[in-house]
Amino acid sequence: MMPTHETYDVIVIGAGAGGMTAAAVAAAEGLHVLVIEKTAFVGGTTAWSEGMVWIPANAKMKEAGLSDTIADAVQYLSSTVPETANAGLRAAFLTRGAEAIAWLEANTEVRLQSVKACPDYYPERLGATSGGRVLEPAAFDGTGLGRAFARLRPPLPEFTLFGGMMVNRPDSQHLHRVGRSLRSTMRAARLVSAYALQRLRSRRGTTLHLGNALAAQLYASLLARQVEVLFSADVEALSMQGDRVSGVVIRHGSRDRPIAARRGVVLATGGFSHDAVLRKRYFPAAAGFVSVAHTSSTGDGLRLAAATGAALNTDATSPAHWVPASLFRRADGSRGVFPHTVADRAKPGVIAVNAAGRRFVNEALSYHEFVLGMLRDGNGEPDRPFHLICDRAFLWTYGLGRIKPFTRSYRRYVASGELIEAPDIAQLAGKIGVKPSVLAATLASYNEGAKEGRDPEFGRGSTIYQRHLGDISHKPNPCVAPITRGPFFAMRIYPADLGTAIGLKVDAQARVLRADGTPIAGLYACGNDMGSIMNGNCPGPGITLGPALTFGYIAGRHLAEGAMTFATTPAVATTSV
Template sequence: MMPAHETYDVIVVGAGAGGMTAAAVAAAEGLRVLVIEKTAFVGGTTAWSGGMVWIPANGKMKEVGLSDSITDAVQYLSSTVPEPTNAGLRAAFLARGPEAVAYLEAKTEVRLQPVKVYPDYYPERLGATSGGRVLEPVAFDGTRLGRAFARLRPPLPEFTLFGGMMVNRLDIPHLRRIGKSLRSTLRAARLVSEYALQRLRSPRGATLHLGNALAARLYASLLARQVEVLFSVDVGDLSMQGDRVTGITIRHGSRDRLITARRGVVLATGGFSHDAILRKRFFPAAAGLVSATNSAGTGDGIRLAIASGGTLNRDATSPAYWVPASLFRRADGSRGVFPHTVTDRAKPGVIAVNGAGRRFVNEALSYHEFVLAMLRDGNGEPERPFYLICDRPFLWSYGLGRIKPFTRRVGQYVASGELVEAADIAQLAAKIGIKPAVLAATIAAYNDGAKDGRDPEFGRGSTIYQRHLGDAAHKPNPCVAPILCAPFFAMRIYPADLGTAIGTTVDTQARVLREDGTPIAGLYACGNDMGSIMNGNYPGPGITLGPALTFGYIAGRHLAEGAAIAPSTAKAAV
């Protein structure tokens, strides 16, 4: 499919959260917008994510009786993001984030709601909150997209039930109490019944939650404003008139086609998580090549920016945001990457050990901190093994990786090598290449404190964030229980990224900057194509999507307020 016009006001490259936000805002301001997407779907990695959006002092907090202030947020970020780099961008984010939320709710189909209890990742720091800064998308009916529903990237199948049913955050505890609570059992029955009816009309469940709901709402915003989206199209390069970006060249068959952007181009292609050259250049060797992001993030936007005179913001404490992940093969032969974010690590009755059979981290820390500990322990070795260790009661109650709770037969996972099973700890250690005496001593030391709900070695369960991720029904410590009952299990985990932190240098209007600090007229970046304002630190849930939506909004508004290139200039560019 080719674009309907040769000239647009705005061209957005990439249909993830940041790109679709910029496009939706520009279109809401009356501009003609074209979105170029290299894959067959909108949504990017956002469609697979939890959809959390971190916006301090947002106006939605008052709805649930919570208060926050920019002063508190500044204080919190001063300790969790201590570097002076990007201080101006963080200030812009704090000032305009609430504005972006209010605008999107008023003028697009985006609807967000505050998560009343979801602590910042370092709740002991001054200025932290126990909830409300995190917003989540309101559930969305995918059938509202009509035939375009097929263009929304499906969620990861491992995060659905019955081949396509999405479950929101609040339904998970009810599903775990099926048969134990009448209320929970009835709620689960209603969810399954609704899903069964949806499958009569749709190839998957139409009640969308989490990041899939956010991507769907942004896509609905584009459709409602007649934003044209081109799928499966590669961008060749940016066209320039003097020192201004005036359009893009797209590849169509054996020839290139130039499309003019009267006001500007927004780069939002998802960073470089899947570019081996850039990973080798910026990532630590111990990080390896595993990524939990969409495979389309190969650095396209960054290369376009650099070719046009832009620069990279390399001043990051970490080049990426991290998550421990397990690997497996799906039935269709594709490789699966399961991000161990919040479903298992902090629950009572599991520990993480390194290749020597020793614990190396508080398992209930944020996924980013967990992997930083893996990278430190790995000491630069890309193949350094790490494992999660648990027993049968844990696997039954909480699952492990993509293995869901209450799974009766785990033979297929054992046969594939994804899960290692053994009758005792010594046998388990031998199967994963660890000295049996060392692993036995590690588990014995852990169990000695765990029987009383303690973790003397790492203090697991010591903060409200850690306890929030545990099992509130388990006493006295929701994060700690002994590992006692055979059979025992191990699952190998790898350091994986959730997105890159290194990206193009931009100003507070999201304009790409040259080496001398001047903006390139007509060129903007947001999402992971923009250097992270958090400098590779991870203060709380949603600190990638919060800035993505905010700076997508900022770019869209700035483009709407700017002047278009003169018709004669546009003609010359073509």
């Protein structure tokens, strides 16, 4: 179906968190909005994510009895994001982040809640908090979307149970205690019963959590305000009227069609995680080509903007935000990429080893820091192998990668090569290509301290963030336990990106800038199309979605406050990144 009008007030390209926020805000302010999405679903990578939103000094912290100030956040960022680049954007984010969340909750269907126990990634730094800066989406009933529920991108199947049941963080803890706690067992029974009823009416569970809930809330906000969403359409070019962006030219099916935008166009196409040319240009060689971002993130927004004279922010400390990932094949033959964020690396009884069979990093660091360790150790080699090593007790209790806890048979994972099994360390070493004597020495050194809950080599479990990721029921150190009883297992992990940090230069109003620092009239960017305000650093959970919502809000408000500018006979901008 083609758009119903030739002219809109605002055109948003991309239906991820940033784009849908900009569209919802503009529409709530009374503007006529069109969203153009290249895939058949809304949600982008957000729909697959954990949905965490980092917003310092937000109002919900005070409601939860937690203290924070902008001054504390500035102090924290001064050490975790020490570069002067984008200081103005960080100031805008800190000033307007809490405002954005309050406005969204008052004027749209977005509903977030405080995560009280979720420390910043560097809790020893001045200005850090032990929780509250992170917000998460409240559960959302997908049936509220009606028939449009089919247009919401499903979560990754590896993050669901029983073929489509989503579980939030508190309930996941109950599931871990099934059979050991009457309360948890009863809670699990209620969850499964509710899911069974939902499956009578839907192809998957309709109680949505995490990033899928956030995407659903934003989509509901668009539907409630009659925002048109054009699916499976490509934007061929931006239209220009003089030096102003005045609309787009779309390709939908076999037809090209110009559509005018009275006030402006917002780029929110998700960055360039899956563009091989841009990855090779900006990523370190050791990073390889593994990404957790959705495959639609191919740099469309950057190329469209380049044709208007837009500038890229390439001064980022890191070109992407990183996460270790394992690879596998699903039953349908598609390649799966599993991000090892918080579920296994920091738990007691697993270590990570490099190509020589030695530990190279504190396994309980943030996923971003963990991969920085992989990249340093990789010495520029794109296929240098790394593995997680554990024993059967760990695998049963905590799982590994997509293999869930309490899995009785690992046969299919071993048969596919995803999981490597051996009865002893010497044979495991042979299977992963390292010297048996080296891997045995690595295990012996680790186990010596682990018996007493210590990690002299890397200090694992030494901060509240690391202990938060561990198993609080394991004493004395929730992150450290010996690896002693065979069979033993290994899983190969790769440096992967969660999303790109290099993106378009923008100002504090989310307007895209030229190389000389002047804004391109009528052109805005948010999400991963916008250069990272953290310069590729990762100070806490939700530092991509927090800015995405904030600058999507800023763009929507600025567009609503701007003067009308009607396009007449636009030219088409054509060039490439």
